[in-house]
Amino acid sequence: MKINGTLINYYFHCKRQFWLHGNRINLEANSEDVRIGKILHELKSEGKNNTEISIDNVKIDKLTDEYLVEIKKSDADVEAVKWQVILYLKILKDKGIERKGKIEFDEKNKQKKKIIYVELTEALEKELEKLELEMKELLEKDMPPKNYEVKKCKRCAYYEYCYV
Numbered sequence: 001m002k003i004n005g006t007l008i009n010y011y012f013h014c015k016r017q018f019w020l021h022g023n024r025i026n027l028e029a030n031s032e033d034v035r036i037g038k039i040l041h042e043l044k045s046e047g048k049n050n051t052e053i054s055i056d057n058v059k060i061d062k063l064t065d066e067y068l069v070e071i072k073k074s075d076a077d078v079e080a081v082k083w084q085v086i087l088y089l090k091i092l093k094d095k096g097i098e099r100k101g102k103i104e105f106d107e108k109n110k111q112k113k114k115i116i117y118v119e120l121t122e123a124l125e126k127e128l129e130k131l132e133l134e135m136k137e138l139l140e141k142d143m144p145p146k147n148y149e150v151k152k153c154k155r156c157a158y159y160e161y162c163y164v
């Protein structure tokens with residue numbers, strides 16, 4: 001399976017979630033958080049030209065002359081989003097399009113958007129290569145990693161699968 005943005009994000013968020021999603025056990029349709037994210041995304045696209053771009057197996061929120069822009073509704077897992085953007089930057093670079101990454105956290109109840117910038121360096125490309133191998137190895141395992149009760153589990157689409 002080709003690693004896409006959702007998978008690399010889940011890999012950093014939770015290895016079990018990554019394995020479940022990668023092995024096509026998809027429970028996101030039951031998740032309130034995922035539904036809210038999708039609705040926000042659709043509302044943002046309404047009335048504008050839809051700026052989302054699909055390249056290979058990834059969907060990019062916006063591409064400007066300088067940046068690849070990823071928009072998130074929460075900054076709860078910055079590392080996961082950062083790697084998602086690094087993957088996108090690499091996919092673009094392989095197609096001859098070089099950009100910097102810009103992550104905008106568009107959180108409700110916050111006046112000012114938090115913005116993080118990411119640049120694809122040689123070291124990050126090497127790390128990404130290593131990560132992709134690790135991810136593929138994990139996906140091939142017969143069973144998912146064990147669940148662990150953490151704060152983020154409560155909002156996860158797989159909560160019932162893991163704990164009920």
Ligand code: SF4
Nearest residue numbers: 014017147153156162
């Ligand atoms: S409920 Fe917790 S352990 Fe299970 S997939 Fe979600 S984050 Fe991972």
